[in-house]
Amino acid sequence: MSALKDQQASMILRLYYKPFLFFVFSALFIKAQAQPELDFYTGKALFDKNWIPAPASTTASDGLGPYYNARSCNQCHPDGGRGNREQSLVVHSNDPVYGQQLQKFAVQGIPVEARVEFSADHEDGFHVVDLHYGVLNNSALSPRLAPSLHGMVLLELIPDSVINDLADKEDSDGDGISGRVNLVADENGNLVPGRFGWKAGQSSLINQVARALSLDLGLGNPLLPSPYGDCTQTQLQCLAAPDGNSAHHNDLEAGETVLSLLLSYIKGLSAPAQKNRKHPAVQRGQNLFNQMACSACHIPEIAFEGNVLKPYSDLLLHDMGPGLADELQEGIAVGSEWRTPPLWGLGQLNGEYLHDGRAKTLEEAIFWHDGEAASSKHQYEGLSAAQRSDVSVFLDSL
């Protein structure tokens, strides 16, 4: 029964605990005895916390905004999982006035940047209305869903060299696939392979979390200290709003301890495991998946240093054609390029596939594949109904 499953999921330990990794990371910041498992749950408390705007007497919990998309991490990543369109769809941008996102909410007294209306069936996509700071400056706009955080800890462990080796940007093997590594700045400013985010725009979890704190919640933190998050020079009311910085939190809104505990939680979210691996339909579906070369980008296994991960992704950028393009650049990724999303955990979704949840079914998602994936898609189109069903069963098993 799903209610019981939820209870068990929220119960202690077992599937969500990776003690070795906690010990390394939590020991760095937590001054009390390093208690990795408890750090996971304390981190979860922070992940679930509804932040409030400053000023407030609860100084550890204030500093939300002035612009924000949700009050808590959990609101868009429920239980660390993937968000749905209603709660978690955020429009990313690269506008000199509106910043990197059109945040959905503003604290009292600050005008909301804009309202975004999404069309239910994605025919028109979306409209931006009530722009408060004037017209957009040719900014690209890209609605993005909040991805699942489960298993991200493992993706971070993959050495850069392994990702580099997977790349074949000139398509030297002539298979039509030319995955390339996105190069992004790490926390020290060096260019390194990106791996997190829809376009692999972040190289590490700490970077990604810091960015989310800043842009999605408006919380200044050790890596991105401004309490004003995504506010630009034009947005004067935002910049004049009270901040939630506290001296006893490193003069930040979300200090080192908060960041560290959040990472403890995220790093404890284990990768989803495949179910019913040996079921005949699953195996047939997997064979088709491989035959159609879906596995050329959605790589079933990545091995390194004696470990084997099964993310069904090469973490590389691929040109997916004009239909999916959003014109938003990230790192060296251009508008039609997307990182291969990991397919582990796919079976837990029930619609709203792809970066903006536009595809209601797996088949729709497959039909959106184009560019480097065009050939694989054509092969899928040539499958019989029974074969397509097998592919579906396989994908749902992940």
Add this chain to the structure above:
Amino acid sequence: MKEARAVRHSNIKFMRLFIVSTLVISLLACTSAPQQDSPVSATDIVATYITIAQASYEDSLITARVLDTSIDSFLANPSDQTLAGTKQAWLDARIPYQQTEAFRFGNTVVDEWEGRVNAWPLDEGLIDYTASSYGAESDFNYFYSANVIANEILDAGGVTVDAGEISPQLLAEDLHELDGVEANVATGYHAIEFLLWGQDLNGTNPGAGERPWTDYSQQNCTNDNCDRRSDYLKSASLLLVNDLEEMVQNWQPDGEAYIDLMNKGVQGGLATMLTGMGSLAYGELAGERIRLGMLLNDPEEEHDCFSDNTHNSHYYDALGIRNVYLGEYRRINGESVTGPSLADLILQQAPGVSAEMFARLEETESAMSAMVDAAEQGKPFDVLIGRDNTEGEVIIDRIVDALMEETRTIEKIINELDLNNVSIEGSTSLDDPTSIL
């Protein structure tokens, strides 16, 4: 002002079972397993659980109604005395409610409802005036931000809210839906607490919020809008009573919580009980409510932050867990609600684990009592979590450890009753780091 006193419960049943279990263990050495009377039935255990839920929520409702009446008296005749009386009514109302938290984390109906009555932190600035800054040296100039009490039209969350009339509906619907958050950060026990006490601006020094009663005086109003503030207080109180009435109804035989639980079957029922106990003990109480405040050294990172009543809230949370295990609840009128319990079952089935569980519950109670004692000696929770309070840290660490150990034993009980399909790995042990696969 009279503080709420945590009543130390030495359940008669607890002591009886504790003694019996000790005897049973010592007897085991020289006899085979003792012949008990007929085994405790899981059906009866779940029935007791429901009876306790009914009684606990009823008591919560009764005390919330007393609080509501007290608020009426206060608003009709504001004064230091009537405010003190209302504050006492609030403190009294927390005692049964906190014990109901053991019914969370397993009963979906409770989980979906809880954010309306006990959400924390509160969006203080949304409700009423707040101090403009916090810190050791600042003067507290009050920040009249765009809060509901001061503004008939509110721009919040990108939406314009007509707050001309402050009513339960405004709080429950318009404010609640502002930014899609499930928990309502503007209603519930803590909203009422904030309105009665005001912000605690003492930091890690002793002292709670000190809102003047004149904030509600129509003749000598301080901080403006005394009429609207009164409306807010009354509305929040009415909402609380309504919400509790709803939950009382949910646990009646035709109620949703009751039916959901019955539909899970007896094994599902036992699992629900233990999941609630463990999740409340570990993640919620030990992790979020106790340890986090200490790690952040933040004085107001505590649930009853305005009234400095947190020690009692934690104490009664722990008592709620105990109630579920022992199948015994002491009502506010002194009556005892009791019946066949998990404790009875485990005593029969696994005396070793049973003794361990009793020991854990004892230690938790002692550790919590030490915190309550400190509070009653002028060192409430927000003083204990102060940055350099090593004595406070010892008290808090002891509670966290006790709750962790209690949770481990709860896991053993789950194992013992074979309630999971997945066996529990050695993930509890720090000695056995699993590989990354």
